[in-house]
Structure formats: C-alpha cells, structure tokens
Amino acid sequence: MDKSKILTAVKTKIADKIQKFERLIEETRASNNDTKSSMGDKYETGREMLQQEINNLQRQLNESLQQQLLVQKINGEPSSKVQNGALIKTDKGLFYISASVGEILSENRKIMTVSAESPLVKAMAGLTTGQNFFVNAISQTIEGIW
Incomplete structure (x- = not known):
C-alpha cells in the first residue's frame, strides 16, 4: 500500500478542518460585532454565549493545528514495528x-x-x-x- 497517499489524505483532512474552524470563528466574531453595535448592553448574555462559542472553536482549531504539526513530522518510510507513521x-x-x-x-x-x-x-x-x-x-x- 502507498503510505504517501494515506499521509496526503490525512494532511488534506486536517487542512480542511483548520479552514472550517477559521471560517466559523470569523463568522461568529462578525455575529458578535453585529450584536454589540445594534442591540446595546441589554443583550450581554447573548454576547457572552457567542464569546464562549468562539473560545470553543478556537480550542478545536488549536487541536487541529497540533495535529497538523504532528503529521508534518511523519515520513513515508516503511516501518517494522508499531509506531507513528506506521x-x-x-x-x-x-x-x-x-x-x-x-x-x-x-x-x-x-x-x-x-x-x-x-x-x-x-x-x-x-x-x-x-x-x-x-x-x-x-x-x-x-x-x-x-
């Protein structure tokens, strides 16, 4: 089996996840800014919920970035035992x-x-x-x- 194709597929999936999280964070931030300007302080709870959502998305983005770093260290060399990249x-x-x-x-x-x-x-x-x-x-x- 061609491990380089598998590694490329893993890298692609991770890159797609990163793009998705970055887009969702940007959209949520824009939504948060809209709330601030149009609704006033009366809706502080809604803004806090949006901020929590941004924090959650940021955590998931950071996990995906860590996965990307890990995968970049994997080479396509054959393995003789169970290890990373095998x-x-x-x-x-x-x-x-x-x-x-x-x-x-x-x-x-x-x-x-x-x-x-x-x-x-x-x-x-x-x-x-x-x-x-x-x-x-x-x-x-x-x-x-x-």
Whole structure:
C-alpha cells in the first residue's frame, strides 16, 4: 500500500478542518460585532454565549493545528514495528498511526486513522508482525506493518 497517499489524505483532512474552524470563528466574531453595535448592553448574555462559542472553536482549531504539526513530522518510510507513521493490518482492519481524523479510503480500502495516544495503539505499541494484543478483551493479531 502507498503510505504517501494515506499521509496526503490525512494532511488534506486536517487542512480542511483548520479552514472550517477559521471560517466559523470569523463568522461568529462578525455575529458578535453585529450584536454589540445594534442591540446595546441589554443583550450581554447573548454576547457572552457567542464569546464562549468562539473560545470553543478556537480550542478545536488549536487541536487541529497540533495535529497538523504532528503529521508534518511523519515520513513515508516503511516501518517494522508499531509506531507513528506506521500502517498496521490486523485481523480486524487497517490502521494508520498519525492524527485521528476518522476513516480514509485509499486504493478502495478503508483505513482508520488513529492517534498514538489511543488505547488501540498503546495496546500494540512496539509489537511486530505476527504478535497478538488485546483491546477491550478482544484479541487481535498484527498481520502486516508498512
């Protein structure tokens, strides 16, 4: 499997998320400014709710920016063990260790992106092909690592 295509898909998903959050923050700020100018101090609660929404969106944007930094450090080199940037095939599915951005289709195969901090990756950390591990009392076998 071509890991460079998978890495590109992950980077694209993260970039799209960043653009979405930046746009939502800008729209919410504009809405907050409209409220200030047209409604006066009587609607302080509404403005505070908008500010909380901006703070929430900013937090999500910062998380996406952190994911982007993490993914930029990943190279497309083959892996022989479970680590960041590795593509892992188990008897339950394909997993790409990078940033958790959901499912990606590559070469007509579903690949689940998972963070190195996820319980799944922690359970198989450092293992190699042919080894077993357990997650939620379910046994999985590593069939291949790229």
